[in-house]
Amino acid sequence: MLTKQDVSFSRNWPLHVMFSIYFAYFVITAISPTHRMQWLMESILPVAVILVLAFTYQVFKFSNLSYLCMFIFLCLHTYGAHYTYQATPFDTWLKATIGTQRSYYDRVVHFAFGLFWAYPFRELLTRVAIKLGFWSYAITTVVVLGISAFFEIVEMGAAYAVEKYGEEYVGMQGDVFDSHKDMGLALAGAIVTLGILAYVIRRINSEKFKLDEG
Numbered sequence: 001m002l003t004k005q006d007v008s009f010s011r012n013w014p015l016h017v018m019f020s021i022y023f024a025y026f027v028i029t030a031i032s033p034t035h036r037m038q039w040l041m042e043s044i045l046p047v048a049v050i051l052v053l054a055f056t057y058q059v060f061k062f063s064n065l066s067y068l069c070m071f072i073f074l075c076l077h078t079y080g081a082h083y084t085y086q087a088t089p090f091d092t093w094l095k096a097t098i099g100t101q102r103s104y105y106d107r108v109v110h111f112a113f114g115l116f117w118a119y120p121f122r123e124l125l126t127r128v129a130i131k132l133g134f135w136s137y138a139i140t141t142v143v144v145l146g147i148s149a150f151f152e153i154v155e156m157g158a159a160y161a162v163e164k165y166g167e168e169y170v171g172m173q174g175d176v177f178d179s180h181k182d183m184g185l186a187l188a189g190a191i192v193t194l195g196i197l198a199y200v201i202r203r204i205n206s207e208k209f210k211l212d213e214g
Contacts, residue, residue, distance in 0.1 A: 009057055018071040020192045022050075025075060029082035031192035033059045042081035046074045060128070073116040078107050085109070110182040114144050114189025119197065141187065148186035152179040 009015065026046065033039035053062075060171065062070075080088060091103040122140040125131050131139060 012064070015067055018067055022071055022074060022078075029078050033082045034084050034087055038084050039053055039081050042077070042085075044093065046078060046081075053137065060124070062120055062123060066123050069116040069119050073109075073112055076112050080105055080109055107185055110148070111185040111189040113148060114186035114191070115193050116189075118144055118190040118193040122194065122197070129157065137198060140194060141190050144190040145187050147185060148183045152182060155179075170187075 026043075030039070030043075053070075062156075083089065085104045087107040088103070088105045090105050090108075091100075094100050094104060118140055121143050122136055125139055125143075126136050
């Protein structure tokens with residue numbers, strides 16, 4: 001069911017469940033966020049993603065596995081938007097447990113971007129552009145890295161446009177290499193997912209070959 005494609009929205013109950021859970025979660029986290037202006041800025045991303053997916057559903061339907069990956073990432077992002085990426089309970093726990101000086105939840109989400117979006121991007125590529133084999137992995141990796149870099153540029157623009165809240169939104173926390181590390185983590189996440197996917201596909205093809213030979 002998670003890999004099923006070309007199902008009408010009315011019959012796609014796993015997608016209904018994911019959307020309902022996320023909608024309820026979004027509404028709950030919209031109530032009294034830590035920093036309302038920063039929450040508004042951060043919430044542009046999930047709203048835009050959902051609108052694009054909704055308006056393009058009849059043209060291109062992802063597999064439910066891809067929608068699940070997107071759902072997990074959006075939940076992680078929404079959690080950070082509610083508390084601000086610098087003040088999540090995760091970071092409070094991390095600082096109290098191992099004595100970290102900076103907040104690392106933003107690093108987690110950047111890694112999660114590559115980890116959870118690599119599969120949908122590759123699915124889109126293989127079904128629309130029909131790029132198979134090595135290039136489906138290489139191009140997907142470049143797309144993840146490119147979008148990550150684009151987001152860092154958008155953050156910079158937002159910091160200039162909304163100077164009062166820009167520093168909190170960017171979340172550099174005094175690290176001049178913050179953007180580079182964020183992009184590197186997104187790249188690492190994509191490599192992990194694509195590496196696992198390549199291994200699984202190779203094993204499946206190997207088993208099919210053995211059955212055909214038998």
